[in-house]
Amino acid sequence: MEIFLQQLINGITLGSIYGLIAIGYTMVFGIIGMVNFAHGDVFMVSAFIALIFFLVLTTWLGIASVALALFLVLIIAMVLTGLLSWSIERIAYRPLRGSFRLAPLISAIGMSIVLSNFIQVAQGPRNKPTPPMVRDVIVLTDSNGYAVTLSYKQIIIMVTTAVLLAAFWYVVQKTPLGRAQRACEQDRKMAALLGVNVDRTISLTFVMGAALAAVAGTMYLMYYGVVNFSDGFVPGVKAFTAAVLGGIGSLPGAVLGGLLIGLIETFWSGYFSIDYKDVAAFSILAIVLIFMPQGILGRPEVEKV
Amino acid sequence: MTDTAHATSRPGPDYAKAAKDALLAGIIALGIFGPLVGLKTEQNMSNELIVRNDMASALIIVAIVMAGRFLLSAFVFPRMGARGKKPTVANAIDEGVKPDRTKLYARLGLLLLFLYPIIVVSLLGFQGSLKWVDNFGIQILIYVMLGWGLNIVVGLAGLLDLGYVAFYAVGAYSYALLAINFDLSFWVLLPVAGILAAMWGVILGFPVLRLRGDYLAIVTLAFGEIIRLVLINFRELTNGSAGISSIPKVTLFGIPFDASPDGFAKMFDLPLSSAYYKIFLYYLILLLALLTAYVTIRLRRMPIGRAWEALREDEVACRSLGINTTNTKLTAFAIGAMFAGFAGSFFAARQGFVSPESFVFMESAVIVAIVVLGGMGSMIGVAVAAAAMIGGTELLRELTFLKAVFGPEFNPDQYRMLLFGLAMVGIMIWRPRGFVSARQPTAFLFERKAVSGSLVKEGHG
Numbered sequence: 049m050e051i052f053l054q055q056l057i058n059g060i061t062l063g064s065i066y067g068l069i070a071i072g073y074t075m076v077f078g079i080i081g082m083v084n085f086a087h088g089d090v091f092m093v094s095a096f097i098a099l100i101f102f103l104v105l106t107t108w109l110g111i112a113s114v115a116l117a118l119f120l121v122l123i124i125a126m127v128l129t130g131l132l133s134w135s136i137e138r139i140a141y142r143p144l145r146g147s148f149r150l151a152p153l154i155s156a157i158g159m160s161i162v163l164s165n166f167i168q169v170a171q172g173p174r175n176k177p178t179p180p181m182v183r184d185v186i187v188l189t190d191s192n193g194y195a196v197t198l199s200y201k202q203i204i205i206m207v208t209t210a211v212l213l214a215a216f217w218y219v220v221q222k223t224p225l226g227r228a229q230r231a232c233e234q235d236r237k238m239a240a241l242l243g244v245n246v247d248r249t250i251s252l253t254f255v256m257g258a259a260l261a262a263v264a265g266t267m268y269l270m271y272y273g274v275v276n277f278s279d280g281f282v283p284g285v286k287a288f289t290a291a292v293l294g295g296i297g298s299l300p301g302a303v304l305g306g307l308l309i310g311l312i313e314t315f316w317s318g319y320f321s322i323d324y325k326d327v328a329a330f331s332i333l334a335i336v337l338i339f340m341p342q343g344i345l346g347r348p349e350v351e352k353v
Numbered sequence: 354m355t356d357t358a359h360a361t362s363r364p365g366p367d368y369a370k371a372a373k374d375a376l377l378a379g380i381i382a383l384g385i386f387g388p389l390v391g392l393k394t395e396q397n398m399s400n401e402l403i404v405r406n407d408m409a410s411a412l413i414i415v416a417i418v419m420a421g422r423f424l425l426s427a428f429v430f431p432r433m434g435a436r437g438k439k440p441t442v443a444n445a446i447d448e449g450v451k452p453d454r455t456k457l458y459a460r461l462g463l464l465l466l467f468l469y470p471i472i473v474v475s476l477l478g479f480q481g482s483l484k485w486v487d488n489f490g491i492q493i494l495i496y497v498m499l500g501w502g503l504n505i506v507v508g509l510a511g512l513l514d515l516g517y518v519a520f521y522a523v524g525a526y527s528y529a530l531l532a533i534n535f536d537l538s539f540w541v542l543l544p545v546a547g548i549l550a551a552m553w554g555v556i557l558g559f560p561v562l563r564l565r566g567d568y569l570a571i572v573t574l575a576f577g578e579i580i581r582l583v584l585i586n587f588r589e590l591t592n593g594s595a596g597i598s599s600i601p602k603v604t605l606f607g608i609p610f611d612a613s614p615d616g617f618a619k620m621f622d623l624p625l626s627s628a629y630y631k632i633f634l635y636y637l638i639l640l641l642a643l644l645t646a647y648v649t650i651r652l653r654r655m656p657i658g659r660a661w662e663a664l665r666e667d668e669v670a671c672r673s674l675g676i677n678t679t680n681t682k683l684t685a686f687a688i689g690a691m692f693a694g695f696a697g698s699f700f701a702a703r704q705g706f707v708s709p710e711s712f713v714f715m716e717s718a719v720i721v722a723i724v725v726l727g728g729m730g731s732m733i734g735v736a737v738a739a740a741a742m743i744g745g746t747e748l749l750r751e752l753t754f755l756k757a758v759f760g761p762e763f764n765p766d767q768y769r770m771l772l773f774g775l776a777m778v779g780i781m782i783w784r785p786r787g788f789v790s791a792r793q794p795t796a797f798l799f800e801r802k803a804v805s806g807s808l809v810k811e812g813h814g
Contacts, residue, residue, distance in 0.1 A: 083567040093389070100392045103404045131384045140778045147785045150513050153567050154725050157515075157718055158777025165771040170390045173767075178402060281714065285578075288571065323586045330575040330582070337572045338560050 063310025064209035068264035069287035070302035072257025078297035085156035088284015089163035094265030133258030289333040295346020371427035378422035498642040502692030508730035510685035511665025516577025520690035522712035524697020550694025558686030596708025
């Protein structure tokens with residue numbers, strides 16, 4: 049029971065991070081129907097941006113309050129990652145609209161390689177460990193020497209995720225931008241005819257997805273305390289799995305899928321074997337794509353000739 | 354009158370606009386490269402992470418971006434706009450009428466490939482030729498073969514396979530394990546490895562039959578990763594990430610390449626040198642690659658090859674015309690995988706060591722990049738792309754003067770994948786069909802059509 053509770057807490061934390069990344073995949077797929085393969089690496093770059101600015105703020109500028117530093121880092125990472133994603137869309141994806149079907153995916157794979165190797169060259173191939181930023185934990189129950197703990201950083205991750213998702217949900221449902229996004233999702237040509245600036249809307253979708261990935265990146269850095277240039281690939285694939293599992297194109301689906309993937313991963317490592325946890329994640333990806341490509345909350349896709 | 358009209362329709366470069374664009378690009382570049390390049394995170398003596406200021410390099414990059422953007426805005430884009438973006442039908446007809454020199458080039462290239470070791474040996478001697486035959490010749494040819502094998506799946510059948518390296522791994526591990534445990538020779542195990550890989554191709558191909566496009570690519574990626582992770586974790590069989598070492602070498606029909614009395618050097622009364630084995634391996638991989646090419650070229654002219662190309666163009670139309678898409682896809686997967694299996698067993702025999710490290714996703718990405726850069730479906734294009742990308746990065750390592758320019762820590766190996774990625778993106782933007790684009794259907798009714806296949810949108814196959 050204690051193990052179950054502990055894994056549940058860990059799973060929800062991990063799932064929140066996956067959910068935040070998954071939204072980027074699901075929105076981009078929803079609006080232009082491409083798998084943004086580089087999104088996982090955008091997440092990794094955002095973790096590096098967070099690391100760099102955390103160090104700058106705490107060591108150079110001498111900000112003693114960790115809470116303030118983290119808040120500033122979060123804002124900076126969101127802005128700069130959004131900028132990065134905007135440039136990527138502008139350079140590597142926009143010219144390919146209307147090209148042959150696999151072109152954007154191949155370009156995105158190229159971009160993913162560029163990002164991870166750029167970070168390797170610019171920041172070095174080694175792991176980057178940071179001192180723990182938030183240490184305190186709350187002991188929930190403590191029986192038979194196995195303490196179930198809920199750490200402050202887990203609370204921060206869950207709360208931040210919940211708040212940002214609410215804000216995001218509001219943007220997509222209630223603002224003109226969200227309306228334009230949903231219009232582009234349904235019919236891009238018609239939306240353009242009705243005066244929606246399609247290019248701008250798509251760019252902003254990329255920026256929003258990247259900003260949420262930056263939140264995930266900052267949280268990831270705070271949670272694990274270490275980041276490496278190759279850290280984008282596996283979380284990226286898992287988040288994509290989450291997006292597909294939840295139903296690609298659906299925002300609540302992405303969050304739900306993220307939580308499910310996080311829980312499956314932690315329970316798998318807790319009860320079976322930690323060696324095969326990535327095998328489990330990749331197997332779920334394959335099984336979901338093959339047997340239920342519409343996901344839990346998605347609409348079935350009908351192919352038109 | 355006409356002169357003024359002419360002048361207004363083609364104005365000189367708009368420097369003000371270009372400068373504005375360049376400034377914007379510079380601000381964006383500063384935002385991205387400023388922190389990521391200008392602030393380096395490093396560990397100091399007491400293992401604490403510190404930030405080192407390296408704004409100078411960041412500013413150099415920003416300056417390059419601004420200059421590039423200025424030139425693009427001022428000169429390149431207006432000219433491109435004036436010339437018209439898309440090739441017209443008239444151009445395509447011209448291209449169709451041009452005499453086909455491909456065959457001639459292919460023959461010349463083939464001759465060069467066969468003479469390459471002889472030329473290198475006669476220029477540099479046996480010892481000096483080692484590096485050129487091994488690092489360049491064999492290394493490039495392995496990728497040429499993998500590229501041609503994947504070309505069947507991606508280029509001909511239009512199925513983007515991101516897990517191709519898994520079949521390469523199956524071939525390598527089949528050879529390594531069977532050769533060590535059952536003491537079988539390379540020549541017996543080469544077909545066995547091919548068959549095993551083809552079998553895996555069918556096993557992994559079967560569940561993905563219903564998928565297409567992006568989803569197919571992602572599932573094959575997942576399969577590739579699963580196979581690699583199983584190789585790492587199934588320690589009893591594969592020795593985990595430590596890998597399998599001392600894999601037997603290839604023999605020339607029973608004649609080993611070593612110092613023993615039965616060895617190649619003694620038998621032919623030659624001085625001992627490891628160059629013979631390398632040259633032998635070179636010809637072996639050349640023949641294997643040519644086998645791949647030969648089979649592909651022949652299959653293209655058979656019903657199955659036509660079916661692959663039809664599948665690439667439009668799957669729905671394919672099915673409504675009565676083509677069995679299941680068999681078509683599975684044969685593409687199986688034959689592509691078989692050649693990866695051959696290449697894998699050659700790789701294991703050449704290295705004498707295999708570990709899961711050699712079969713990471715990046716390796717798949719490199720092979721896909723080669724096929725894409727070469728132009729999907731074009732054999733010569735793939736070979737040229739493999740030579741350029743693999744040989745180019747090997748050459749980069751040779752250029753010692755680069756160290757003088759960029760400092761002693763400059764390691765071109767690091768930039769290898771960066772260049773690969775940039776080339777992939779660049780090619781997709783400028784020439785989505787690759788260096789040598791060949792989407793001309795090999796089958797045509799009565800005569801070649803005036804409109805080239807490259808101008809027609811690809812179907813949703």
